[in-house]
Amino acid sequence: MYSRIAGTGRCLPDNIVTNADLEKRVDTTDEWIRTRTGIRRRHIVDGETTGDLCEGAARAAMEAAGIGPEDVGLIVVGTTTPDQVFPNMGCLLQARLDIHGCPAFSIEAACTGFIYALSMADQFVRDGKAKYALVVGGETLSNIVDWSDRGTCVLFGDGAGAVVLEASEEAGILSTHLHADGAYKDLLYFPSGVGSGFDRLREGKDFVQMRGNEVFKVAVNTLGGIVEETLEANKMTKSDLDWLIPHQANIRIINAIARKLNMPMERVILTIEDHGNTSTASVPMALDVAVRDGKIQRGDVMLLEAFGGGFTWGSALVRY
């Protein structure tokens, strides 16, 4: 028994913030942002919550899969910006969707959250514990970014992406590969939580911290390693891949990985220009864009990869 992707969906807030808008807020230029990151605009919430975005993406994926609430046997949500500390985002989404009784949980693995969630859901389906699993990555990092810090505020956007996995005799998810190394915890983090700095958190004085240049170097090396690990595990070569669906953090990181895979950029799904870095939402949203555009066809082999705070990193090799 395997799992396969039965449907995909995404949800973005309507409000768009362009590089020109940011030029008015911080000491930056459209040219710097475009050439250093590849970003032109990003969607930013205007009152919506992570739960709102996750619900929109989940409903779209369920519709695409042709299933109703009663069919869902598992809900896994990747997010680091949940609506509440608890109940977890999976349960909150479950209530919104009028689904009852199935396991529902969230995974906090920063930008790799969706890949972690996909891997967990794949195990459940393979074990026969769920016929249909709803897997979501949703984030509203704009709420915890310092809008006066040009080093971070130009990078991030909000959104959610989702897939429905279904039990199948044909292999859809061919393999998943998850890694983490907490030794890098000080390069990309949000400082406070319930256990420390709670006052600063309550006062809204804590923001995402990133040593971008150092993160960049580790990301390129680490992602280079995991794409090789993924191909080796499946006894495949670079030429067996039809598509690369990378985490959309920086176009220069994506270019480096595409070069390593000898992959022409036409075979790389890019949303960074319009979405910015949406953390855990970036891979499922890019997948949904490419599926709905008709680029990715049934039978195509795609490599999904992500890297984020923790550090965490992971990949999935998927036959669509």
Ligand code: UT7
């Ligand atoms: O999604 C999770 C993983 N995250 C990532 O993978 C992000 C990885 N890092 C990056 O994408 C890049 O490091 C950044 C886009 C964040 C920064 O690009 P960079 O080429 O590494 O720039 P830098 O941090 O080395 O800064 C270069 C210069 C600095 O000025 P000086 O010191 O050379 O005078 C910065 O102060 O650019 C300056 N700078 C800016 N200038 C205009 C930094 N941010 C801006 C800005 N506008 N927004």
